[in-house]
Amino acid sequence: MNSSKILLVDDDEDILDLLEYNLTKEGYIVQTALNGKKAIEVANEFIPDLIILDVMMPEMDGIETCGEIRKNKQLANTIITFLTARGEDYSQIAGYEAGADDYITKPIKPKVLFSKIKGLLRRASIEAELIEETASMKIDREKYVVIQKGTEISLPKKEFELLALLMSRPNNVFTREKIFATVWGDDIVVGDRTIDVHIRKLREKIGDDYIKTVKGVGYKFVEVES
Amino acid sequence: MNSSKILLVDDDEDILDLLEYNLTKEGYIVQTALNGKKAIEVANEFIPDLIILDVMMPEMDGIETCGEIRKNKQLANTIITFLTARGEDYSQIAGYEAGADDYITKPIKPKVLFSKIKGLLRRASIEAELIEETASMKIDREKYVVIQKGTEISLPKKEFELLALLMSRPNNVFTREKIFATVWGDDIVVGDRTIDVHIRKLREKIGDDYIKTVKGVGYKFVEVES
DNA sequence: ATAGTGAGTTAACATTGGGTTAATATGAAA
DNA sequence: TTTCATATTAACCCAATGTTAACTCACTAT
Numbered sequence: 001m002n003s004s005k006i007l008l009v010d011d012d013e014d015i016l017d018l019l020e021y022n023l024t025k026e027g028y029i030v031q032t033a034l035n036g037k038k039a040i041e042v043a044n045e046f047i048p049d050l051i052i053l054d055v056m057m058p059e060m061d062g063i064e065t066c067g068e069i070r071k072n073k074q075l076a077n078t079i080i081t082f083l084t085a086r087g088e089d090y091s092q093i094a095g096y097e098a099g100a101d102d103y104i105t106k107p108i109k110p111k112v113l114f115s116k117i118k119g120l121l122r123r124a125s126i127e128a129e130l131i132e133e134t135a136s137m138k139i140d141r142e143k144y145v146v147i148q149k150g151t152e153i154s155l156p157k158k159e160f161e162l163l164a165l166l167m168s169r170p171n172n173v174f175t176r177e178k179i180f181a182t183v184w185g186d187d188i189v190v191g192d193r194t195i196d197v198h199i200r201k202l203r204e205k206i207g208d209d210y211i212k213t214v215k216g217v218g219y220k221f222v223e224v225e226s
Numbered sequence: 227m228n229s230s231k232i233l234l235v236d237d238d239e240d241i242l243d244l245l246e247y248n249l250t251k252e253g254y255i256v257q258t259a260l261n262g263k264k265a266i267e268v269a270n271e272f273i274p275d276l277i278i279l280d281v282m283m284p285e286m287d288g289i290e291t292c293g294e295i296r297k298n299k300q301l302a303n304t305i306i307t308f309l310t311a312r313g314e315d316y317s318q319i320a321g322y323e324a325g326a327d328d329y330i331t332k333p334i335k336p337k338v339l340f341s342k343i344k345g346l347l348r349r350a351s352i353e354a355e356l357i358e359e360t361a362s363m364k365i366d367r368e369k370y371v372v373i374q375k376g377t378e379i380s381l382p383k384k385e386f387e388l389l390a391l392l393m394s395r396p397n398n399v400f401t402r403e404k405i406f407a408t409v410w411g412d413d414i415v416v417g418d419r420t421i422d423v424h425i426r427k428l429r430e431k432i433g434d435d436y437i438k439t440v441k442g443v444g445y446k447f448v449e450v451e452s
Numbered sequence: 453a454t455a456g457t458g459a460g461t462t463a464a465c466a467t468t469g470g471g472t473t474a475a476t477a478t479g480a481a482a
Numbered sequence: 483t484t485t486c487a488t489a490t491t492a493a494c495c496c497a498a499t500g501t502t503a504a505c506t507c508a509c510t511a512t
Contacts, residue, residue, distance in 0.1 A: 144399045144440050157442040
């Protein structure tokens, strides 16, 4: 049952129809939007797994739309790919910056598109895999301890969850918002410094080098070699 | 060698392929089935240690299939876990009733799946022979006493069961929910402090050091050395 | 029956340490 | 420099847990 949800965004209705028809036939749940504004609305409601976004659109272009979409936390795991005319290579750079995962060049060859979509969706589900073990550190949920180079370190709940989150994707930066959302929960509100203090305590216990601050963005876990 | 046998059942061939590939790579012996009927046939022949069963399938759904499978005595020790789309929470209840041991939500995160599988299989083999003895403590179900460094300590039922549970997996944290569920039973409801009081009495009798509290999480049994 | 006994539970209050905040320092970027 | 984000420290708060004693209930001995 591969009922992944796909949102198509393009100002050319013919292309929308063509793609919608073919993708629906393939078993996907498809919604469409004719412009960036509409796309954002639909995306927030539909929560698609994949968004195919034309770069060249009047009013709000794909890049900008992409940026807007990325602001919605619910869409954090959504894959965004750009549709771009062959040759417009600049879009790659700008697109990746805006948070795109891939791009597809026009003219569209359905076969290529389908395999690309399939690949993207699969990769997404694999990439979502949680890592709870790196070379020198391992988290053990059953025992509720962290094992660092053989020695067990027991951590209080929040510190434990925080470390687990950061470790889940080494080298990935987690924004403060993301951290709050997963460790504390979307609803409850705590001061801004709270997170720093927990980072502090963690660093105290596991060593400063493991958690790196990315100013203005967030924190990341890095494997320290030695 | 962890050559446990796993049967995968899902009507989506892509998922089957993905999982089969990965699980085989992990060293498991894998068989697959595309529908419930086929699953039952294969299960009776293959006698897997673990069956992963999609809830949503045409014709015979996962719940029904599970029920059928449970009828085969040879498969009494087989663990069955359901695959369910996130949000279909009802499946938990219905699933457990049908004899499922666990459930996994889609989208599937391979790492999570693997650790879950590992955990389930290990637990299954552990549960077959529960640890009821550590270096300095041994529980004797016949006499209903605990022998601590040679001296017998007799405990009332609840305290005994509580200690037995904690000892069954030294260093493992047991949540209050888990403790209630196994020592008291899922249905009956008792106040929150009850458990503390029993812990207290236990500590009084066997010494404070054996039971450690992990605030916000639960309790664990630790072997004290000296 | 009556009283005694002990397990299990609850109620009331005490304590603790995890979590938070406030206040201040530091340091990087503009 | 000035500014803004993060670091650091210590003090504070409170929910989770600890503790004690009383209460209920089943069972037993008198």
